[in-house]
Amino acid sequence: MNLARLDRTLFFAATSGVLLAAAFPRPNLFWLAWVALVPLLLVMRRRPFAAGFTAGGVFFAIVLYWLNFVMITYGGLSFPFAVLAYLFLVVYLASYIGLATWLSSRLEVTFKLPFLLTLPFIWVALEYLRGVMFTGFPWALIGYSQQDFSLAIQSCDVTGVYGVSFILIVVNCAVAGMIAAPKSRLAWLGAVVALGISISHFGYGFWRESQPLDEQTDHLRVSLIQGNIDQMQKWDPEYRQTSIDIYHDLSLLALENRPELVIWPEAATPFYLQDRSQFATQVRKLPPKLNAFLLVGSPAYEQLAADNYRYFNSAYLFSPSGLEMGRSDKRHLVPFGEYVPLGDLLGFVDKLVVGVGDFSSGQVRSLPLDGHALGVLICYEAIFPQLARDYIRNGSDLLVNLTNDAWFGRTSAPYQLLAMTRFRAIENRVWIARAANTGVSALIAPSGNVVISGPIFEALELTGSVGLGAGETFYTRFGDLFAYICIGISAVFLFALLLAKKWQKFPLVCRERSLL
Structure with missing residues (x-):
C-alpha cells in the first residue's frame, strides 16, 4: 500500500x-x-x-x-x-x-x-x-x-x-x-x-x-450457580423443567461447600416466580434443603388494572426457611432491549430481547440478609457507577451482579463487562458477587481483583468467602x-x-x- x-x-x-x-x-x-x-x-x-x-x-x-x-x-x-x-x-x-x-x-x-x-x-x-x-x-x-x-x-x-x-x-x-x-x-x-x-x-x-485485602469483620460463604442455559431454549416453555433441574442440581452440589447464600443469575427462572405455579413451588422449596439464603433472577409484574400490567426484570431473595425476604427490580433498562424509547413514536421498532413485554424501571431497594443488606445490579447496570454507589449509600454491605451474557456468545463482550464491573468494587471498597448464566461468574474483592472465576459456557458452581460491609470512600x-x-x-x-x-x-x- x-x-x-x-x-x-x-x-x-x-x-x-x-x-x-x-x-x-x-x-x-x-x-x-x-x-x-x-x-x-x-x-x-x-x-x-x-x-x-x-x-x-x-x-x-x-x-x-x-x-x-x-x-x-x-x-x-x-x-x-x-x-x-x-x-x-x-x-x-x-x-x-x-x-x-x-x-x-x-x-x-x-x-x-x-x-x-x-x-x-x-x-x-x-x-x-x-x-x-x-x-x-x-x-x-x-x-x-x-x-x-x-x-x-x-x-x-x-x-x-x-x-x-x-x-x-x-x-x-x-x-x-x-x-x-x-x-x-x-x-x-x-x-x-x-x-x-x-x-x-x-x-x-x-x-x-x-x-489488607479484606478489612471487613463479617464474612459470608457464597455459591454462584452458572446454569449455562442456551439462550435459544431459555424461554421455551417445554424447557422450563430442565432449567429448574439444572439450577436445582448445581445448588445441591454446592452444599458440600456449606454456602450461606446461593445466587442464581439474571432471569434464571423463565417464568413468573411470584405465581404459585409448580415451577415456582420447586424454587421456593429449595432454600430449606440448602439451609441458605437463595437469590434468584426472575421476571416480575404488577397489575395496575384489569388489562394493564407493569413488568420488571427482578431478583427475589428467600430466607433459609423459604420465606420471601424481598424483591429488587432493575433500574437502568437496555434501550431497544428491554424497552423501546419514545414508545409512542417508535412503536414499530421491535425489541432485540426475547422476553415478556416492555419492562419498567424499578427503585433502589436493598434486600435484607441476616442483619446485612444486598444491593443487586442486574446485567449491564454494573457499568453505571452511580447505580452501585446508590446501593452502598442505601446501606448495602455486598453488591451482587446478576447477568445473562449468553447474548454475547463467545465474543470479548463478557470479558469487557466483567472488566467494568471490577471498578464498582474499587469505587466503594465493597465485595461483588457476580453470577452469570454462561459466565463469567466471579467474586471480586474491594481491591478490584478477581478472587475466583470460572470459564464461560460451562455449567458450574463456584463457592468462596466474601466480606460484608463497604469502605467509607471519597467516591461513595x-x-x-x-x-x-x-x-x-x-x-x-x-x-x-x-x-x-x-x-x-x-x-x-x-x-x-x-x-x-
Missing part, C-alpha cells in the same frame, strides 16, 4: 484507534493505552475533528464488533439492518472523541494552550456526558483498559474510573509532546508534570495495595466530583472560545503542518 496516496492524518488517527482497542479485553494489552493516542495527537492539528472521529470510529468499531452477533443471532435483524444500526452507534460514539480533539485543537490555535492542559479535562468531561446522555452508554471508557493494572486503578475510590482516564490522556499528551519537540522547554515541562501526576497516582495505588461520599470538575473546566474553555473574536476564523480543517 502506498502511504503517499492515503490521507496520512487519518491513517495515523486510525492507527491510534487500533492500538487503543487492543488495550481492551480481548487481547487486553492494557499497557498500549498509555501510548495508543500518540499517533493521533501528532497529526490531529491538520484535521482536528476528522482525526479524532476516525480514531474513535476505528476504536468503537473494533471494541463493539459483537453487537452484530447479538442483533443478528438474537435480535432477528437481517445482516444489512444490523450493520446499519451498529454503524450508527459507532458514528455517535466516535463523535465524542472527534469533539474532544477539535475543541483541544481550537484552544491551542486560539490561546496557545498545549494539549496537555486541555485535552485531559475535555476528554473526561465528554466521557461522563456519554455515560448520561440519551440514557447513557459508558461502555469502554478509556480508563477501563487498565482493569489488570492494579496500581493504576486503586485511585477509583477517589475519582472513579474518570481519574484513570485522565492520567492516561495526560501521559499520552506528554509522550506526544516529547516526540514532536524533544528540545522544547514546554515539552519537558509537560513531561515533568505528567511524571509528578503519575508518581502520586501510582504511589496512592501502592499504598492501597499494601492495605461525593460521587463523580472529579468528573464534574472536568466538566466545569471544559465549560470555561468553551465559554472562552465563544468570547474569542477569532471563533469564525477557525475552520474544521486547519492548514497548519502536522507533526508526522
